[in-house]
Amino acid sequence: VIRRLFVVLLVVLLLPSSIRAQESTPVPETTQNGLTIHVVQRGETLFRIALNYGITVEELAQINGITDPSNILVGQRLLVPSGTTSTSTEAITHVVQPGETLRSIAESYGTTVESLAALNNITDVNTIYVGQVLNITPPVETAVPTPTDAPQPDTISAPVSGTMLYTVQAGETLFRIATRFGISVNELATANNITDPSLIFAGQQLIIPGFEPPHLALDLPEPINNLSVNPLLLVEGQAAWIRLTTSEAATMSGTFLDRVLNVITEQGGMTHNILIGVALGTQAGIYPLSLNVTRSDGQQVSLSVNLQILTGGYGSENIILLEDREDLLDPSVDQAELDLITPILNTYTQERFFAGSMGLPAAAAVTSPFGTIRSYDGGVATRRHTGTDFAGAPGTPVLAAASGRVVLADTLNVRGNAVIIDHGWGVFTGYWHQFELYVQVGDMVTTGQIIGTIGATGRVTGAHLHWEVWVSGVPVDPMQWVQLSFP
């Protein structure tokens, strides 16, 4: 008996060091605690367990010889490297993704719709929305809810979605990594554009294809097989790209914010794109996105997804106009000009000329951001700043922010010498107050092409470029298009 005990003791003592020997990264000093055995509980995933112990899924999978991290069983015993402490008392939350329902989320966590609904005070399961943070387990501290405890949407951080990254360890080969994740060397090499599989190095980050982000619980009607919303949480005064894929050729239509959506269908009718501009002044809240898919045999499938719109939180400013420009504040002047440009900005070109992010329209500093509530000469603040202003000496080149077709090049009262470029798919850019214009209606321009120079024409306080981006008929924050890259 003593010998048997000794053997068990020896195994327990040796295990951690043999595990450590496989790791190329140094292990913290606190290894005296011995080996922890974690028994998988109902609703737990490898991702969640790894998170609780402060280690990576890869580490946990490797130690336990798990090739498919999505396949673990309740009651399964997992070895956890020593020195880590469980924080499993932490509440588990889930951020609702596009295409998920309360039913599919409950299923993926091994719980029931009823218990999820009860935990989150949900009376109607159809009211859940993209970006909503659901309690999967009861909150640790049952604080008495007060109005100020209401969830603050701005603090929600959307999970990294789409791909899983793996960092190559010293001595590893592509074959070994592929085996670990249950995929072929070829799949791994293709996903990472590796032409010579022998040329990988420690520290290199590899995309592991086929690994979905944890807890994605899609529940989409056939033939819809994926739905993405970018960004996950919509913002007043910003654009969003919605992409839906179908497993067969289909056509799509839809509505959002009381507008009929323009849909671009690509890839043999299997990819459907919608660009949405959320108008300034849209009340923060939950709004349904209604989609209709028509299959080739005429059968219709409809889908409603609740999207969240956050307030833009734009500031306010007072503008002192040049003395001889005050007559331009006359509302009839504004209206006449709006009547001229609105039809242009509401046309829809099926062809797409832009790709990726936009370039800046001038090599100049931003002096006034988009969205601010403006008053002129101390008057009532009623107007919104619908573009981004750039300072610049008169004569500084004005550049096309993206490729497209010139659809307006004219002298206007408020906007001065103005150019509008149509980039396709309902995306337009506008460049106001220029000194000289170098383009004409119908010209095709490319990103960075000089279309004019900075001036002080129209309703201005001095020489500057006012740059606008319009999406689906409304002005949106141009700087979002410089920073974000839509596919």
Ligand SMILES: [Zn+2]
């Ligand atoms: Zn401006």
